[in-house]
Amino acid sequence: SSGINAEYGQQFLFEENNAQRMQKEIQTLEKTIKLNEAMHQRKINDRKRILDRFTWLIREKEAECEVLDCELKELAVSLVERQQIQEACVADLVPAADQRMKDIVARRKLVDLAKSQSKRLRLCARKLSVLG
Numbered sequence: 001s002s003g004i005n006a007e008y009g010q011q012f013l014f015e016e017n018n019a020q021r022m023q024k025e026i027q028t029l030e031k032t033i034k035l036n037e038a039m040h041q042r043k044i045n046d047r048k049r050i051l052d053r054f055t056w057l058i059r060e061k062e063a064e065c066e067v068l069d070c071e072l073k074e075l076a077v078s079l080v081e082r083q084q085i086q087e088a089c090v091a092d093l094v095p096a097a098d099q100r101m102k103d104i105v106a107r108r109k110l111v112d113l114a115k116s117q118s119k120r121l122r123l124c125a126r127k128l129s130v131l132g
Contacts, residue, residue, distance in 0.1 A: 058131050065124045072120050076113065083109045 086109075087102065 054131065061127050061131055064127065068120055068124055072117060075116065079109065079113050079116075 083106065087105070
């Protein structure tokens with residue numbers, strides 16, 4: 001009977017030790033889960049801050065582009081006015097000027113305007129591509 005008691009005691013100690021070990025593993029896993037949840041939340045918050053920053057930058061660049069668009073329209077109007085003044089001056093200075101000369105001058109002015117507009121549009125596109 002003492003052999004049975006010793007065996008029962010060993011079995012009891014083994015089960016108690018096993019239960020303690022499992023409890024410790026459970027506690028370790030719970031700590032790991034909490035740590036992972038905290039790290040995940042931190043990453044989410046970081047991503048939200050980055051998203052907010054990009055949203056702000058996009059709005060800022062859109063506002064800059066609107067300003068540049070207005071400037072571009074003003075410059076186009078100014079260019080047309082200057083072209084008309086210059087054409088009037090050319091017509092006054094050289095009343096017998098050939099239509100071909102007027103066409104060359106007008107074409108040159110249009111090419112300059114197109115280059116200017118293209119340059120500004122590329123600038124806007126570059127600024128927007130930085131955001132994307």
